[in-house]
Amino acid sequence: MPPRSCALCNKARAILKRPKTGQQICRECFFWVFETEVHNTITEAALFKPGDKVAIGASGGKDSTVLAYVMKTLNDRYNYGLELFLLSIDEGITGYRDDSLETVKRNQQQYDMPLKILSYDELYGWTMDAIVSQIGKKNNCTFCGVFRRQALDRGASALHVDHIVTGHNADDIAETVLMNIMRGDIARLGRCTLICTQGEDTIKRSKPFKYAYEKEIVMYAYFKKLDYFSTECIYSPDAYRGHARAFLKDLEAARPSAIIDIIHSGEAFEVTEVIKATQKVQQTCKRCGYMSSNYLCKACTLLEGLERGGASPSVVGLLVTTASELPFNGLSLQTNRMQGKLDAVLISADNMRTIPLFQTPSTLRPPMSTFKEQLSSSTQSQVIIDPIHLSTLA
C-alpha cells in the first residue's frame, strides 16, 4: 500500500493523525495548523496589544512548556510586541514540584525569559505537604487551587505585568464544564468557557490553548523535542476532577469530538438573569485586600482554618464549602452561628499567620487626579514639587 500523502499539503508523507480532526498530515503541516490555530484564538479574542507585559504561568509540565515555546514563536513571527515572563509557583510538594521547577529554570535559559518563582511557604507559611498532612487528601485540591490563584496574581503584580496566560487546554475546559454541572457550581459554570477573565482589580487571565487538544500538545512537544516534566500531582488521584476526567476519556474514545462538543455546549448557554442577580458582588478581602465575594477571601479563610489547627474532616468540610462559592449550598462564615460552630471545634492561637496585603497592580490602579492625592501618597522627603507643572519627580 503506497504511503498516504498529507491531507493539507498533498506533498509530504503523512506521519500522524490529528486527534482533533482525524486528518492524516505531515509534521510540518501539523506545526503549522497547531501554531496557526493558537494564533487565530489570540487574534480573534484580541487578547493582547503591543507593549503588553505577559506572564506565562509555568509549571514545567507539557502545557506550560509548549505554551512558552508557542508564545515566543508567535510573538516573534507575528510581531505581537509582547514582553514575556515566566511565573512559577512552588506549592511545596516533595518529589513533584522540585523536579518540575528545574524544568522551568531550563525553559528560562532556553527561551531567554525572566523567571519569578513564588512559593506557598513564603506567601502563606504552609507547603502542600504540610496542608495534606493536616487535612488529608479529600479536599486538598481546593486549598491548592485557591492558594495558587492568588499566588499567580501576586507574582504577576510583583512583575508589573498586564496579563497572565496559562496552559489550560481543551481537555481541561471540557472537564471543568462537566465538573461544574455535576457539583452545581453555577458561578464557575458561567465563566469557565471564557477565554479571558478579568475582575475590577485583578490582572487579565487568558487561555490561548482553549481549543488545543491535550494529545496535540503532547504531540507538538514530542516532535519539537521540548523538555518537560510529566508526572501527575501525587495528591490529585482523589480529586473530584478525576471523575470528570475519567468520564471524558471514556467519551473521547467513543466519540473523538466530545471534547470540543462539550466546550461548544458550555459556550452555548449562560446563567439566567434571575440567578445572576442572586450572585454575590465582588469586594475586597478585609484582611489581605485581594478580591473576594465575602468579608474574607477564600485564601484567608482557609489559612485561618489551618493556622488555628484542629482541622477535623467536618471543619475542613465547612472551610471547603465556604471556599467553593456554592450560592445555595454554601455556608457563610459571616453568620455568628457558623463562626460559633467553627470556634467550638478549633483551638484559638495567638500570632496567627496572615497573607501579606495585596497591592493592586499599578496598571489597574485609578490615576490620581489631584495634587493633594499625589502629595498624600508620598512622604515629604521623596517629593520634589515643580510648582509650575505640579508633577512629582523622583
Add this chain to the structure above:
Amino acid sequence: MPADGGKNHPRHERVWKKVTVCYVEVCDVFPEMRDHTKDVARIVRSYDGFDFVPLRIQDAFSSDWWDPIAGAQSLEQLGVDLTDEELRITVNTPLRPASSVEALRTHLGSLPTTTAAASSVQTFIRLLLLHTAVKTGSSHLVLGTSLTSLAVSLISGVSQGRGFNIREETQEEWEPDQTPREARESKDSTLPRSQKEKHSVRVVRPLRDIGMKECAIWAWWMNIKVVGQEKWLWSGSKQDIGALTRGEFNLHYFIFGLEKDYPSTVSTVVRTCTKVAPKGDAAGRCALCARPVQEGIQEWKSRISIRTSSHLVSKDAHQLHTPPSLVPFLCYACNATMTSRSTRPMPTLGPSAVKASIIPLPKWAETRLSEQEIFRTELMSEEQKKNSLEEFLLEDPE
C-alpha cells in the same frame, strides 16, 4: 352539600379529557430483541378510557406513516453522503432501500459511531411521539422521564454539543414545520382561522423530580405491571465496549458511581441545568432533530480548527456540479453525530444490516429539505455562458 363537593364538583373532572398512549417499538434495530408491543397494549387496555397508538421506529422512514401527517405524498427521495464532511445531499438515489426497515438499518448502520446510532434512535423516538401528538390533536406530550434519566440525558446532551438546547430537555413547547397541506390551507381565505392556526404540543415530564429508585419502589408497592426495557446490544461487539445503557455510553453507571460518593449528584445536575439559558439567537430549526439551531455554528467550527491549507486549491472549485450540503440545516450536535469518527470500528447491527456511503433521511427531514431552496452551485461552462448571451451577441467573439 357532600364533603367532597358532590359528583359534579370540578375536582372530580379529569385533567385531560382524552388520553392516547403511544409506544415506539425499537426491536427492528437491534438483533435478537423481543417485540414488546403486545405487552404494552395489554397494560394499556387495563386502564379505562386510554387509546393506544403503536408505532415502530422504522416509521420514521415510512411514507405510509408520514404522508397522512404531511398531507401530501412524499416525492423527493433524498440521501446524504457520509463520506464527505459537507454531507452532500443527493436526490433520487438509485440504490434506495426497498423498505422502511432497510432504510432505518442503512441509516443507523452507516453512522460513524455507536453513540451516533444510539443518539439517532432517541431522536427518531422523540420526533415520532411529537408528530403523533400533533396528529391526534393532543395539547400535551407526557413523558415518563425520572430525575435520574433527566440528569443522564442532560449530561449526555452537553457531551454531544447540545448546550444550546439544554432548556428543551426539561421543558419544551413544540410546533411542527408547516406541512404542504398547512401551507395550502393558510392561503385559503374560506377556512376558519382556528383551522389555520399552528398546533403546538407542550412536552411535560411529571416524574422529573422523582428519582428512578423512588419510581421503582412506588410501582412495586402499587403493584403496577412494568414491561421493562432491554439493553440495546450491537451484534458482534464485546459486552463491555458495545453495550449501551439506553444509548448514553455507560452514563448511567458513571452517574450512579458518583452518586455513591457524592449523594445528590443527580438532583444537582438537574438543578444546575435549569439555571442556564441558551446564549444568542436561534437561526432556524434542525432538519433532523427539529430543535433550534444556534447562529454561527459553521463559523465557530472553522475558527477553532483548520482543515484546509490556504494555498491548497479546493477540488470543488473545478467541479462542474456541487451538490447542496446538509450542514447548514443541522444543529451542532446532529452535525457531529454524522461526522465525528471513532478510531474503533463501528459494530454491525446484525447480518441484515447494510453499510452505505449514502444514507436515507427520515421523512420529516426529506420534506423539510424538499421545501427549502437548496442552491446548487454550478460552474458555468463557456458553452453555457455563450448560450445565455446568444441573443445579444452580434458576432462570434472567437
